[in-house]
Amino acid sequence: MNPSGYRERATPRGAGLACVWTSALPRSAAGPFVQRVVPDGCVDVYWSERAGRVFVAGPDTGPNPAPMMPGDRFAGVRFRPGMAGRVLGVPPAAVRDARMPLADLWGADAERLEHEAATGAPEQALTSALLARAAAAPPPDPLVPGLIPALARGSVADAADALGFSERQLRRRAVDAFGYGPKTVQRVLRFQRALRLARAGTPFAEVAQAAGYADQTHLAHEVRELGGAPLGAFR
Template identity: 65%
Template sequence: MNPTGYREYRTPGLACSWTAALPPGAEPFVQRVVPDGCVDVMWSAGGILVAGPDTGPMPSLVRPGDEVVAVRFGPGAAPPVLGVPADAIRDARLPLRELWGADADRLAEGVAAAGDRRGALVAAVRERVRPVDPLVAAVVAGLGRSTVRDVADGLGLGERQLRRRSLAAFGYGPKTLQRVLRFQRALGLARAGEPLAAVAYAAGYADQAHFAHEVRDLAGEPVRNLI
């Protein structure tokens, strides 16, 4: 069980918002963050960090007394808000001030002073949210059911064009994005209690061994440790 009390909230316009806190006196906890194609903007007492799209497991140390409130952007939604292409922040954890300057410091101060810190962060970020580019949304939908070549053909793009657009929008090329989306789809089914053999088939893996290999490659540990 995760001792940080991590909790997600449905948040229109975003993938979700979330909170986590480790009580004073508790043991430090290392949270393993696995690839999901998303970008998080996270407030804590130390300021606001941006967590870019990951390509592998990222350990995150949570210390006693830490409190985090955050918003999560779905695949392709963050670059227009942050003002940088997603591949510029891939596998990165960087202060928001590097992207927003003094606006980030003002936001951090406002969230710290708010009675509802999650609500304050959500409200401020929503002011910058823009509709996702239809082409970006079509790539995400297409890669869930088709090959990269078929998605490129369906969008009238060459594979090199699709790769360039994907790197800017998602931080990944389309093949990597497809792997990450399939992994997350499988993880959701496994956490819902589906047998792992059925999960592998439903998510589109060649077999359960292929599924196990992909999970270890992306998450660094067996799927049973993630359920």
């Protein structure tokens, strides 16, 4: 059981947001807890009660554990893959593997948001601010919705052919949208598929085959590389 009480709920559709989440470690907890944060192709904007600040997280290319102390409380909004850059106002690569104060990007607007989060419902404040920014932002890259399934199905060359791009063009568009190239996108998609299968109780040998790994050894290596723990730890 996860003592942080991590919970997700849906957000309004059509704005590039995936979910709203909250996490809190009770003051009565026996001690610190480390929340596993692993690559999922997404960027999060989250508020930390202890820090009193709003941060931007990701996109990650490896494990990025989040330590929690008893009494800590967090709330966040997660973007769908490829949808954060236009709202944040910076390329996702600029925040890759980072935990950056939103004030570094938004200045006084982020400071007002921090005040709203601290004095009201933080998840509502974050959602409202990001929806307003999304409404005023440029439209997302129309390639993104087709790029994710194309990369999940086959090679980068096959995806480029299917979408009518050269591999060089595809790489540039992937970096612009996700913060890293198409091969990393493929690794993250495959890793997340493996986690879903494992959490559903699928035997690891079948997980390896269904998720597209060469064998179970390849699966184990990739999960440790991207998740920082053996696959069984994610069940």
